[in-house]
Amino acid sequence: MDLVHFRMVLPSALTEPAVDLLSSHDRVLNLVVLRASRVGGGDTVECDVVKGAANGLLDRLRELGVDRTGSIALDDVDMMLSGHAERIAAHQPSALLDAPLWAAVEARIRAGGTYPPSFYLFLVVAGLIGSVGIMTNSQILIVAAMVVGPEYNAITSVALGLDRRNRRRVRDGTGALTAGFLLAIVVTLAFSLVVRAAGWQSEAFDLGLRPVSHLIDTPDFFSVVVAVLAGVVGIVSLTEARVSALLGVFISVTTIPAASDMAVSLAFADWRQAGGSLLQLLLNVVVLVITGVVTLRLQRWLWRRAARRAAARRRA
Numbered sequence: 001m002d003l004v005h006f007r008m009v010l011p012s013a014l015t016e017p018a019v020d021l022l023s024s025h026d027r028v029l030n031l032v033v034l035r036a037s038r039v040g041g042g043d044t045v046e047c048d049v050v051k052g053a054a055n056g057l058l059d060r061l062r063e064l065g066v067d068r069t070g071s072i073a074l075d076d077v078d079m080m081l082s083g084h085a086e087r088i089a090a091h092q093p094s095a096l097l098d099a100p101l102w103a104a105v106e107a108r109i110r111a112g113g114t115y116p117p118s119f120y121l122f123l124v125v126a127g128l129i130g131s132v133g134i135m136t137n138s139q140i141l142i143v144a145a146m147v148v149g150p151e152y153n154a155i156t157s158v159a160l161g162l163d164r165r166n167r168r169r170v171r172d173g174t175g176a177l178t179a180g181f182l183l184a185i186v187v188t189l190a191f192s193l194v195v196r197a198a199g200w201q202s203e204a205f206d207l208g209l210r211p212v213s214h215l216i217d218t219p220d221f222f223s224v225v226v227a228v229l230a231g232v233v234g235i236v237s238l239t240e241a242r243v244s245a246l247l248g249v250f251i252s253v254t255t256i257p258a259a260s261d262m263a264v265s266l267a268f269a270d271w272r273q274a275g276g277s278l279l280q281l282l283l284n285v286v287v288l289v290i291t292g293v294v295t296l297r298l299q300r301w302l303w304r305r306a307a308r309r310a311a312a313r314r315r316a
Contacts, residue, residue, distance in 0.1 A: 002051035003077035010070035015043040017064055027053035052099035099303045100239045113157025115176040122150045127184035130260030135201040137212050142257050149256035159292025185263045192267030216261040217276030219283050227284045231291025255284050
């Protein structure tokens with residue numbers, strides 16, 4: 001059973017209402033109250049909550065003003081040995097046990113939506129690795145470039161911004177993606193021009209045998225299908241904190257390879273391939289953002305509906 005540990009520091013005036021709320025809930029256990037805590041100048045209240053109930057309790061605590069006048073910290077409980085917890089789990093429908101903690105999901109997305117210099121460095125490095133993969137027809141290097149690229153974090157941050165109508169998050173994410181891809185394309189273009197001048201590209205690439213490049217710069221129906229599926233899996237992976245599935249999303253999305261192919265095509269004066277790569281890049285980013293918004297909203301609706309139905313059956 002998944003549990004979330006709540007740790008609250010709150011004014012003494014809110015302690016009794018908060019404790020009454022928590023003690024009356026059948027999915028709260030290990031409730032502890034420490035009076036006159038020196039941390040934050042108020043009382044400390046701690047408890048463990050069945051994960052599926054954490055969303056509703058967090059909303060109620062915020063309605064009381066605990067987050068405004070104090071603080072609420074949440075941590076996953078990795079393991080708990082408790083007969084009481086097992087008895088709670090035995091009588092709860094799965095929809096009330098396994099629902100995602102949406103505050104944690106959004107916190108993970110927000111954490112990825114920051115753009116330090118390393119964000120742009122990784123984009124540039126990924127672009128360079130992708131360009132080498134294109135000029136040597138190496139699919140392994142293309143996959144490596146996909147894994148190194150950090151752009152999916154920015155894409156999910158933009159999706160969350162649109163979902164929450166947060167203009168600043170949308171603006172920052174869009175600006176970082178635009179500046180990052182432009183920087184990666186410019187640096188990769190310069191590198192590709194040096195390679196062309198020195199004649200270091202593979203002989204097959206020079207003869208026009210470019211199977212890797214052709215896969216990237218010819219967007220079609222399947223490109224849209226893969227982008228949609230990757231977008232769905234990416235958001236679900238963030239919701240359930242499944243790192244292995246999220247890695248598969250990075251490998252599925254043709255964003256960095258498209259930027260690399262655009263730079264290489266410009267360096268070798270192949271304007272058709274450059275245009276196709278640009279279209280592929282824009283197509284994937286737009287589809288991923290739209291899919292992210294739709295998947296976030298659909299997941300919330302499905303889990304809330306399942307929880308309401310489970311609660312109704314339990315009352316009946």
